[in-house]
Amino acid sequence: MTETSQTTAEAADTRPDDEPEQHDEELRYSFPGDKRREVGESISTRTMIRRLPQLIRRSLALAWHADRRSTLLLLLAQAASGVFGALALYATTGTLTALLRPGPVTDHLRAAAPSLTVLTASAALRAALGIAVMTLAGRVAPRVNREADLALIEAGCSAELAAYDEPAYNERWESADRGAATTPDLLASAQDVIASTVSLIAAAGVLATLNLWLVPFLLLGSIPAGLAAVRTARIHYIATITTNDERAALRFYRWFLIDKQRADQVRSDQILPFMMGKYRAAEARIVAITDRAGTQAARVSLLAALATGTGAALMWGALLVLVSTGRIGLAAAGSATFALRTAAGGVQGMVGNGARLYRMGLYLDDFFSFLDEAGGHRIARGDLVPEPPKRIDVTALTYAYPGEQQDPALRGLDLTLHQGEVVAVIGQNGSGKSTLLKLLSGLYLPQPGGGQITWDGVPIGELxxxxxxxxxxxxxxxxxxxxxxxxxxIHLGHHDADPHQPVKDAAALTGFDESVARLRSGWRTLLAQGWQGGAELSGGGWQRAAVARAFYRTHRRPGLLILDEPTSDLDPRAEHKILHALRDLAPGRITLLVTHNLANAKLADRIVVMDQGRIVQTGTWHELADQPDGLFRELLDLQQDRALPGQRRPA
Known part of the structure; x- marks a missing residue:
């Protein structure tokens, strides 16, 4: 076996001999309040019967919201189909009665003509209605799915940004997305339940008029199938939620392997065999659980099939007894045969489609729950409308990301920012700079007991x-x-009647206009490589666009301007242009600049130096540079030290 084809288990056992043995951590997570397994265990015939009306109402409400006219026509067509089905069964009785009575055949046919006419017309109309139902359902289903997707996207974008740091949110999103995907099938199952119910009612009505003793025998062929359907629904649902962690890991592995941003490293680092080992290991665990669930479901279905066959034999035996004892005539028996078959099909359709509807309803619960709560993180702040801030105060700010092993990203920060001021934020990677900027801009809110941020004296959570x-x-x-x-x-849809000149003005400040001038269709060029007519920009071109976007936005509404490493991909000329524009934009707004190039910080009125979540130094560039020690002086010396080992001479 080659080194690159080693299994996950072999790859995991690579710790030094003197390292203490620890448990390997895998891509798995759980979250508090997860009650899906309890829900799965509680699935029973009683709960299914109790919930079916609610699920049908929900599915019809979704359809009604998506397309009222088609939904109304669909319901009317199904009801009419049931009425014509009942007429066909009654006409069958009349036809058989006329044909089986003594007398000449001509008289029989003449007597059966009205019933045959009704039977033929009912069959034709039912066929036409069936086509109409299929057409209307095909019209409504994609609209329902579209409305569900739009509602889910709206709910997801209405969650606090901090939700994305919570595994619970990601799992609830996946569950809600699965629920949204089931909405067309949910409507189809609800429609099938309704159709089966209408068919059953029609057939049961015919049987009741022939002989009341036939009605109870319908249950003999349906109860075992119903119990089995509920039991298998529970088995498959529990199997699904049991493998959720593994399925999430598969999606994660897959995304990392096929994403364009990492495609070069997948190849050059030759990581594919190693990652595929992890993928196959997770997949094997899914297969084992689903195979076990399939075996259990097959065993239940087999027992149900035997019981259903026994019930059907009893039902037909009862019909023979009624005929042999003269309680019903031969013509009525023929009609009863058709009615029993129709009713049995209706019962089985109700049970089978009802169980499927119930199972999908469990996922629909996740969907509606997410819409109501945005995964428990729906934005619910104050209603005060702020003006551009003249002063921002940070007081005793502490912030920690979720995770038992996470140290706080920020620790007791105090900071005041003033309008018209340019503040540079300096620090090593992981010092908390980006987290601070997200909090200052209101993307994150201070955690309870973690200090506060105010805009002109108002806590940002009240805005x-x-x-x-x-x-x-x-x-x-x-x-x-x-x-x-x-x-x-650049404008992202935020513009007045004529956005072109403001867009061009913002682009000129960053040099993005020069990039646009080289595009085939200029400002109308689609920036989406791989799509018809689409073009791609260089990394520097995209960064110019991103900075121009911020400049355009701050021109429309001066307030808080934040630039986190805005020139990391730019050449010196473009960098010089942007930094000069930044200085010119300073009046009337609070400007924050994060940069690892300390020379760029010279344009700032004040520099804030961060280390391990704390502010360790503040001052002007010259004040900090003149200090003999401190983190700023250390970073400056390291940045200015460009002494390299001498080139080796050939031997």
């Missing part, structure tokens, strides 16, 4: 979220590369 963000312009480290036109990548 209306969208109104707050209207006053914020940001360039994050991982800026978005929107698949939009070049101009749209």
């Amino acid at each position: 209306e979220a969208d109104a707050l963000w209207t006053n914020v312009a940001r360039v994050p480290q991982e800026f978005a590369r929107w698949p939009l036109q070049a101009a749209e990548n």
Whole structure:
């Protein structure tokens, strides 16, 4: 076996001999309040019967919201189909009675003609209604799915940013997404339950008019199937939630392997065999659980099939007894045969489709729960509308990300920012700079007992979220590369009647206009490589666009301007241009600049130096540079030390 084909288990056992044995950590998580297993264990025939009306109402409500006219026509068509089905059964009785009585055949046919006409017309109309139902359902289902997707996206974007740091939120999103995907099938199952119910009622009505003793025998062929359907639904649902962790890990591994951003490293680092080993190990655990669930479900279904066959034999035996004892005539027996078959099909359809509907309803619960709560993190702040802040105060700010092994990202920060001031934030990786910026801009809120941030004396949690963000312009480290036109990548839909000149003005401050001038369709060029007509920018071109986007936004609404490493991918000329523009933009707004290039911090009025979540130094560039010690002096010396080992001479 080669080194690159080693299994996950072999790869995991690579610790030094003197290292204490520890448990390997895998991509698994659990979260408090997860009651899905309890729900799965509680699945029973009683709960299914109790919940079916609610699920049918929910599915019809979704359909009604998506397309009222088609939903109404669908219900009317199903009801009419049931009525014509009952007429067909009654007409069958009349036809058989006329054909089986003594006398000439001509008289029989003449007597059966009205019933045959009704039977033929009912069959034709039922066929036409069946086509109409299928057409209407095909029209409504994609609309329901679209509405569900839109509602889910809206709910997801209405969650606090901090939700993305919580495994519980990610799991609830996955569950809700699965629920949204089931909405077309949910409607189809609800429709099948309704159709089966209408068919059963029609057939049971016919049987009751023929002989009341036939009605109870319908249950003999349906109870075992119903119990089995509920039991198998429970087995499969529990298997699904048991493997959720593994399935999430598979999606995660898959994304890391096929994502364009890491495609080069997948190849050059030759990590594919190692990661595929982990993938196969997780997949094997899923297969083992699902195989076991399939075996259990098959065993239950086999027992149900035997019981159903026995019940059917009893039902047909009862019919023979009624005929042989003269309690019903031969014509009525023929009609009863058709009615029994129709009713049995209706019962089995109700049970089978009802169990499927109930099972999908469990996922739909996750969907509606997410819509109500946005995974427990729906934005629910104050309603005060802020003006552009003249002063921002940070008091005793402490912030920790979720995770038992996580140290606080920020520890007791105190900071005051003033309008018109440019503040540079300096520090090593992991010092808490980006976290501080997200808190200052209201993307994160201070945690309970973790201090506070105020805009002009008002805690940011009391400000209306969208109104707050209207006053914020940001360039994050991982800026978005929107698949939009070049101009749209700047204004992002926030513009007046004519956005072109303000967009061009902002682009000129960063040099992005030069990148656009080289594009085939200029400002109308789609920046989405791989799509028809799409183009791609260089890393520096995209960074110019991201900074121009922030400059455009802050021109529209001066407030808080935040730039987190805005020139990391730029050449010296573009960097010089942006930094000079930043200085010119300073009046009327609070400006924060994060940079690892300490020379760039010279443009700041004040420098804040962070280390391990704390502010360890503040001052102007010259004040900090003149200090004989301190972190700023250390970083400056390291940045200026460019002594390299001498080139070796050939032997």
